[in-house]
Structure formats: C-alpha cells, structure tokens
Amino acid sequence: MEEVQEGASAPSVHGHNIKVTEVVIDGDTLTFLIVSQKLSGTGEYHVYRIYEDLEWLQHHLFSQEDVPGIQGVIFPPIPAKPQVNASAKVMKQLGFLGLGEWQPYCKALESFLRQVASHSVLKKSKAVEIFLTSADPPGRQRVRKNIFNRLSQAVGEMRKEGHKDVDEFFQAARDQNLIITGCTKSATERFLDVVLTEQKIAVACGHFSAALHLCVEAGEDPDKQAFSSICVKLSEVFESIKKNMMSTAENNVSTLGLGLDLESRYQEAEKEMLFRRTCKLAELETARRNAEKAKPVKKAAMEEVKKAAETEFNHICGVAKQEIARYEAARVQMLQQALVQWCEKQLLTARESADQFDQCLQGFRGMA
C-alpha cells in the first residue's frame, strides 16, 4: 500500500487524452487498460485497473481535508459498478453504460479520468498520479464510506436539503438544479427505452430474414425459381434494415446517450456539492447561535468554533461559485458536442441506408 501525500504537483501525464483502450473480462472481474501520454513526450503509461481502484481514487479525492473549500468542488462522478451477466436491477442502474460489449462504459470511464486529471484542484492529488502511472495496483483495502458519499441519503440530513439560503445565487442554483435533474433523468431513461426497442427491431428483422431462407424451394420450375429468388432478395433487404437499425441504435448510444448519461450523473454531483454547502450553512448558523447564547465560561470556545465555521464556509462558497461557472460552461459545450455528433452520425447512417435500399429497389424492379 502506498503512502499518499497531498499537495503535490499536477500529474506527469496529459489529462485531455487519457484513453481506456481495452476491457478484459476474467470470470466476474472486469479489468480496464488505461493509456496516458507522458508530459515529457517520451512515451505512454499502460496500467490495468479494476473498479475497486476507482473507488480507491475517489476516496482519496474526497479525503483531501487540508485543501481549503474542498467540499465546494463538484466531484466528477464515477460510473456505477459494472457486473458481468448483470441482473436486471444492475442493468437499469447502468443504463446506457451497460449496453454493448462495455464500449460505452469504457468511454464513460475515459471521460471521468480526463475530468479528474484536468481539474485544477483535483489533479494535484498524488492519488491521481499513482492511479494513472503506477504499474502496481493502488491500495485495495475496503474504503470506509465518508460523508462525501451518498450524503443526501443520510437520515436527518435530508431535512437540510430544503434549508433556506442566505445567498440568492446559491438559492437559484439549488432550485434550478432540482428542476433540471428530474428532467434530465427522465429524458435519459426515455432515450434508453428508444434504443432498447431499436435493438429489438433489429433482432426481429434478423429472424424474418432467416425465416425467408427457409422458403427457398429447390427445383427446375421457373416459377419456383422466381419465388425462391424473391425470397433470397427480400432476405437481403431485411438484413439491410437490421443493419440500419443497429447502426441507428449505436449512434444514439455513443453520442447523445452517453451525453445525457454524463449530464445526468454530473447534475447529481452538483446537487451533492450544493447540499454539502447547505449543511455547512446550517452548521454555521448553529455555531453563530451557540456563540451568542453561550455563557461567559464557554463563550471564547464557541467563538473559535464560529470563526472556524465561517472561514470554512467562505472557502466553500468561493470554490463552489467557481465550480458552478466552470460546470455550466463545460456542460453546454459537452451537450453541444453530443448533439452535433449525434446528428452527423445519424445523417451519415440515413444516407447510407437510403442508398442501400435504393439499390435493393432497383434490383427488384429489374427482375424479370
């Protein structure tokens, strides 16, 4: 197990082009191959990591207590835990990331690592350097859940979510986050339904295509031969339709699907940051009240507590404001990119399919 020192310099690799190039399935475990480019330009790091290593990284990022205002950071969200032969519940949780042969998952993982390695505060963590460059796996002991995880589910903390804010900016941010998180989640789920149905249609077309081959009749009879020829050609048509559907579904997943999924998870991350700040606000207000009401004997101690809370709270607000601005810009760019790519890919698929169907049509028209 390696010692992790905080406050070190940024990692020795480029953050913007980290790649997850491979996923190896061994029994129940998925192992990802992560490739990053050395800053010095002298080569690459290839490391193998499993999901537990991600959790290790996240834990260390969360526990940087000596970084002022760390609680104001919107932590890039890690994807849900992948599972080989996933149950229906796990599949639902994974959503788009559970589709295909884990390619969407790898892309999401890539996104996460790039965000962490490029984040002005987070990239400085030694844990990032170790994760990306160490040939040995980072420490794999079970990480204890700290207050950064699943905050909103903590009983008793829940009622703080509605705690009125002192700052208009943050109140507005919280309100907007609440509305848009619901909408995005809903849109993501519905889009996933569309993709799943497209896949079903592709499978049905495959069946129809195969069934047509059974209708081919042997024999010299010209009418029989003509009918057989029709069946074969029609089978090809449905193969084309199948390919078109699969392509459409894939385009949906790899662009807008991933985009909506990331957006959805990031909005949850923002929500958690805002909640942490709200909790801190509640704490501060309690500390102020305690300091006011304190008997002279305890007064000095309470004032200390109050001052500490104020300082921390101000740090958090400072960081939070920056984070929100950064996030807003990043998300618009990300969604735009997703929408443009989505549109371009679908356009390409549609053009290819139109050509193919047209060819089939000419083929049929030309039949005697």
Next chain:
Amino acid sequence: MESDPITAVKCQEHSEAPQKLLRSSSCSLQWMWFCSSDLDLHTGSVCVVLHQKEFLTESGPASLPAEDISTNSNGPKQDSLFDDDPEDLFAEATEEVSLDSPEREVLLSDGPSPAITPITPPTSVITPCIGHDDMFTHSSFDEIEEEEVDDSFDMNISVSDPEKVGDGMNAYMAYKVTIKTSISLFKREEFSVRRRFSDFLGLHSKLASKYLHIGFIVPPAPEKSIVGMTKVKVGKEDQSSNEFVEKRRSALERYLMRTVKHPVLLKDPDVLQFLESSDLPRAVSTQALSSAGLLRMVNKAAEAVNKMTIKMNESDAWFEEKQQHFENLDVQLRKLHASVESLVCHRKELSVNTAQFAKSAAMLGNSEDHTALSRALSQLAEVEEKIDQLHQDQANADFYVFSELLGDYVRLITAVKGVFDHRMKTWQKWQDTQMLLQKKREAEAKLQFTNKPDKLQQAKDEIQELEGKVQQGEREFEQISKTIRKEVSRFEKERVKDFKTIIIKYLESLVQTQQQLIKYWDAFLPEAKAIS
C-alpha cells in the same frame, strides 16, 4: 299442410333425413345434401310434389350451383357442422332460412327463388340441365385456356369511402367499390357501386359453392370479426375501430382484385352482377356458407374422409409432390407471418417510446437556462416528434403491406388444400360407384340362373345406369385433376407477381422514410452547431 315436405324427404341410400339441404336455383330439381351417416356430400334430384314423401336419389352431375336451406325448425338444431362456431351466431349477414318462413314454399316450387339471392350459373362452364352429361366439354375449357395466355390485365378495383349506415346493432359499413377497366366484358369504363361486407361474403359463398369442388382455387373472403364490428356498430370512434375499418377496406380490395384476376371467375355472372348492378339483393345465409364456415366444412369433410382412411392410389406423382409442397409452404408462411407481426409490434412500441422521449426533451428544453441550448433541445423534441410519425407510417407499411399479404396467402393455401381434398373425394366417389357396379354385376350374374325376368331386367337397367355413372365419375376425376394443375400453375405465377409488387411498394416506402429522415437531420444540424 300435414306433413312437412322437407323432413319428409329422405336420402335413398341411407333412408334418413338429410342434415343439410342445398338446392340449386338454376335447376330447381337439383339438390345437394349431407348425410350424417357418411358425412359426405351427395347430389341428386328429387321429384317434388308438395305434400308427398319423396326420396333424394343420387343422380346427375355432381356440381351444379347450389344454395343453402337449413332444416332446423323441427326439433333441435341438426347442423352440428355449423353451430360450434360462435362467430356464425353473430354474423352480420342475416339468419338462415327457417322452415317456417314464407320463403319455403317458394323454395319448393319449380320456379326460381328470388327471395334468396339467386346464383346465376357460370355461362362458360356449366349448362344447367339435369342429366346433361357433357357439362364439362373440352371446348369450353380450351376457350378459357386461350384467354389465360393474355397477360395484360387492364382492370383496377378500389374499395373506399367507408360509411356507417344505420344505428345500434343493425348498423353496418357501406363501402364504395370503384371499377376502372377497358375490358369489353363491361359496358362502361369507369363505374362504382356501394356494397357492404355481407355482400362480399355472399359473393364468395356463391363462388365457393360453384367452383371449389371442381378444382378452382377460389380466393377466400376476408375474415369476420365480432369484436371489431361490434365496436363500429356501437359507434366507438377510436383509433382501434378506425384501424379495423381500414384493415377491412384494404382486405376487401385485395379480395376483389384477386377474384377478378382469375379468368374464369371474372366471367362469372355473380361476379359481374356484384360489380355492376346498383341494387344487389341482400345476401342471406352467408353465415352458413361464409368463407370460414365453408372452409371449415371442407376441412371437416376432409378430416372425416381421412379418418375413413382413403388410401388413394395416386397414379400421378405430380399431385403427391404438390400436396407436400403446399403443406411445407403453409408452415413457412405461418412462420413468416408470425415474424412480421412481431416486427409490427416492436415498431409500434418504438413509435410510443419516441413520442415519450420527444415530450421529455421538450420539458428539458423548457427548464434549460442557457438560451441557445434550450432552443436546440426544443428543436430536438420537434425532430423526434416527426421521426415518431415516420415510425408510425413505417409500422403501417410493415403491417398493411407484408403482414396482410402473408395472411392472405396463408388463407389461400387453405383453399388450395381444400381443392386437393375435393379431388380425393371425387376419386373416392368414382371408386365407390365402380365397386357398386361390380356388386350389381355379380348380382346380375346370379340372377341369370333364376327365373325372375323382372328382377333381371331391373338389374340390367341398374347396371347400365351405373356404367354411365362410372364413366362420368372418371371424367369428373380427370377434369378436376386437369383444373387443379392449371390452377396451381396459375397460383405460382400470381404468387411471384404478387410478392414482387408488394416488395417494390415496401422498398419504395423504406427509401422515402430514409430520405425524409435525411431532411430532418439536415435541418437540425445547424441548430445543434449554433449552441455556443
């Protein structure tokens, strides 16, 4: 009147009252009936003099046009063949003719029976007269052969403008049938009539009773549907009843086109009357001889025949091979049909899901603060709505184009199989007559040595009659075999044409959908690019 003429009538062979009595309207002395003892279809004549007991004797040609009269007023219903079909009880067509109806006397008289839509005999095929042995002269069929060679078929029928007539459970849908043709058989080049569903069923029942048993593949009529029709009657104006009406309209159109494309059926006077006459007498008894009912009858008879183990000495390998071929085709078509139905189901699901996604995208656009992104998301919602419409259209194409085509062919194959069964029954009848002749000959030989000149003469007369019947049986068998060969060949040619036409139509719709999609994406791209 004292005794009931119909229940007083008995089948000579089995000495019992017939199960189902069908009477020819062109030749009122010709009847067809079912005997419960052998479940076979008998034909013959009865000399009817009202109020007297008479016997139904086997005689004459087996295939005159017939009509259904049921014997059901006395005692419990006897027509077991029809009662187990609940659908028939709710058919749109009216009730069977009951014995107590005033029509009965008209039926039993010698004249034509106008109250029941008369079946006009096919002019080129059948000469309506008892004892006319040369019904199927070679010449008349050769004529038909020549005309079949002419490939350019200039006739188009469209069924349109469904209109509800009446109210409540007596309501029905009337359709406009428009014919455009340059065939000289018709007086005008373009004309239309209004028909209701039971009219189509009536037409089919007439054609089926005239042609199925002599080997013609009569296109089956569209299926009835109690649920679908009840909704329409009750006035439920929702999507499913609209879909039902459209499905039916399309099916009726295909049915008519298939029927008129058949060179023999086209010339049938009942078909001509259906297409041309502005006032069609209301079809009764269509429930009894509905497409489904008739095919059930055929199938039940076939089953009964098989149970009696007709080991037909198939001298013609062609028939054996073809029969197997149609069995296989039946299985494959049903598989294909099921496959397409599944596809249609998924497409409809896709449409629903796309619409829901469009809605949630719209909501997302509304909640979005960033102006340009908000606009792009709203545009996205609109694009998805349009795509949803495309999915619906595609689902309709899948359905109406493919699914219905395959369904039609599954039903057609049933008719084809029925025709093969009729051939077997024809063979069986011929064989039976031959065996009977043999027995009579043996009996006659014995009588030679007795001194009973009367009986001997009677025996000789019977033998002579039977010899004639045997010859006729053989002729009928040869004729039906010949007809079936031609019909199968025609079926296989039509099948190729049918499928090809449908597939081209489908591909055209596919191409169009893709081109529409391209337009939508093209329009959306600049919106997406303009976000920041």
